[in-house]
Amino acid sequence: MRIIVLIKPGVELEESDACAVEQALRIARRRIDVQVSVLTAGPCECVHALRAALALGADDAVHVADPRIPSHDALVLSHILAATARQLGFDLILCGASSDIPNLTALPAMVAARLGIPARCHVTCVDQFHELPALISVTESSTPPRYPPFPAIAEARHKLLRTRTLNPDDLPSSVIKIADSVLHPRSTTIVKADDDPHAAAVQLVDFLAEHRFI
Amino acid sequence: MFPPMPLADPVLVLADQADDDDVTAPTQATRELLTLARRIGTPVLVRFPAEEAADALIGIAERTHPRAILITADGHGEMISAHVSVRLESPIVTDVTDLSFDHGCLITVQESAHGTDYITSEIHSAPVVITMCPRPKRRALVLTEADVVVAGGRGVGSAEGFSLLAQLANELGGCLGCTHTAGELGWAPQHACISLPGAQIKPRLYVAGGVSGSLRHRAAVRRARTVVAIDSDPNAPILREADFGIVGDLHQVLPAVLDELAQRIAHNSPDSAEA
Numbered sequence: 184m185r186i187i188v189l190i191k192p193g194v195e196l197e198e199s200d201a202c203a204v205e206q207a208l209r210i211a212r213r214r215i216d217v218q219v220s221v222l223t224a225g226p227c228e229c230v231h232a233l234r235a236a237l238a239l240g241a242d243d244a245v246h247v248a249d250p251r252i253p254s255h256d257a258l259v260l261s262h263i264l265a266a267t268a269r270q271l272g273f274d275l276i277l278c279g280a281s282s283d284i285p286n287l288t289a290l291p292a293m294v295a296a297r298l299g300i301p302a303r304c305h306v307t308c309v310d311q312f313h314e315l316p317a318l319i320s321v322t323e324s325s326t327p328p329r330y331p332p333f334p335a336i337a338e339a340r341h342k343l344l345r346t347r348t349l350n351p352d353d354l355p356s357s358v359i360k361i362a363d364s365v366l367h368p369r370s371t372t373i374v375k376a377d378d379d380p381h382a383a384a385v386q387l388v389d390f391l392a393e394h395r396f397i
Numbered sequence: 398m399f400p401p402m403p404l405a406d407p408v409l410v411l412a413d414q415a416d417d418d419d420v421t422a423p424t425q426a427t428r429e430l431l432t433l434a435r436r437i438g439t440p441v442l443v444r445f446p447a448e449e450a451a452d453a454l455i456g457i458a459e460r461t462h463p464r465a466i467l468i469t470a471d472g473h474g475e476m477i478s479a480h481v482s483v484r485l486e487s488p489i490v491t492d493v494t495d496l497s498f499d500h501g502c503l504i505t506v507q508e509s510a511h512g513t514d515y516i517t518s519e520i521h522s523a524p525v526v527i528t529m530c531p532r533p534k535r536r537a538l539v540l541t542e543a544d545v546v547v548a549g550g551r552g553v554g555s556a557e558g559f560s561l562l563a564q565l566a567n568e569l570g571g572c573l574g575c576t577h578t579a580g581e582l583g584w585a586p587q588h589a590c591i592s593l594p595g596a597q598i599k600p601r602l603y604v605a606g607g608v609s610g611s612l613r614h615r616a617a618v619r620r621a622r623t624v625v626a627i628d629s630d631p632n633a634p635i636l637r638e639a640d641f642g643i644v645g646d647l648h649q650v651l652p653a654v655l656d657e658l659a660q661r662i663a664h665n666s667p668d669s670a671e672a
Binding site: 285292293295387 | 470472475476478479480482483484486487488489490491492494504507509510514515516517518519520521522528541542545569601602623625631636637639640641642643644645646649650653654656657658661662665
């Protein structure tokens with residue numbers, strides 16, 4: 184059985200992706216002949232996240248390396264990941280359900296849609312799969328991965344990590360341009376309520392309304 | 398099947414699954430999508446059950462060439478938006494808080510995952526699939542999954558004081574929490590304790606009443622996106638961490654806040670006149 188775990192592009196392995204790796208390893212521990220491969224697409228620094236996944240216990244890794252791959256464009260990313268997964272062959276795809284990277288929450292469902300396989304999203308424990316091939320996304324409240332012992336970390340350096348490059352024709356251009364990333368001005372507003380609690384309350388409710396909490 | 402649409406700038410909006418057939422009373426989630434849609438064009442409300450929604454939206458989009466397709470980002474919405482995006486080869490932008498349209502270009506604003514940045518993106522393409530987080534979210538039963546946490550500390554003074562905080566948690570659709578100290582004093586149940594190891598909370602809104610802000614507590618709540626603090630001590634450490642702070646007596650401020658909230662929510666309800 185071959186399980187591919189999709190890793191989102193980034194230097195660090197995201198929590199939900201690490202949980203997906205752990206779920207894949209749980210399946211592998213209970214069965215025989217399970218290969219757990221991790222796959223990502225992105226610039227060269229993504230290799231660090233792959234190495235972290237290998238240290239957790241994945242068997243091998245594939246990195247579709249190209250600095251132009253946009254991490255915030257799920258349409259392009261799903262195209263590349265689905266195409267690569269199809270070429271590698273798989274029985275089950277696992278992936279983290281949430282992400283700190285904008286626009287990637289729909290990525291698991293999009294990869295499944297492209298591959299024409301059923302998707303189950305926001306699963307905490309992958310106990311059973313009714314039909315294969317399928318895709319399952321794992322929440323970060325799932326069992327966290329076991330901290331790897333040092334020999335496993337050392338051994339991970341020798342595991343197979345294949346790098347693929349993209350032909351220019353295979354990279355659809357992204358139409359999403361991040362124009363601005365404005366640091367939320369962390370200003371503190373302090374209001375004194377001793378004389379007029381009602382006025383302070385009105386200001387607080389205004390603040391909550393402005394930030395869409397009511 | 399569908400009449401020709403003469404609109405120049407249609408924006409498809411998928412009605413929330415919880416909507417009744419009564420078009421005059423859409424749910425809050427649908428109303429929010431419609432509000433966003435109006436900023437970039439003419440909303441076209443599309444109402445279909447979840448299993449038919451993706452195909453329906455794709456069919457309508459191919460006929461009407463909308464600027465955007467707006468979908469609520471809940472469980473069904475995630476699947477629907479994924480299918481629509483892939484089948485139409487349309488870019489997808491998720492958890493959008495604001496939209497505008499300028500010179501043929503759609504502009505979206507999102508909050509970053511850590512709530513520290515606003516990300517503005519320009520999309521030179523149509524249609525764009527946009528998802529919006531429904532607000533308020535379902536009230537979480539577990540503190541560590543709660544979107545809104547209202548917590549109290551030693552400054553609350555008594556279990557009765559905590560009932561005010563519980564009311565506030567209720568109004569905001571959140572969970573009640575307490576500091577280690579308040580828990581030990583028996584003012585709130587043990588499972589509401591925040592500073593326990595492993596009980597990291599990650600709410601969008603954290604309201605701290607009478608919580609001076611020990612280092613241990615602040616470590617447990619550092620992932621809160623927005624912090625509101627109420628304390629009688631102007632030098633309380635938590636006020637430095639807060640986005641909004643009130644210095645005053647909790648027992649006077651909280652009833653005033655609850656009053657104002659009740660008035661505000663009544664004013665905003667669907668039964669009142671449209672703004």
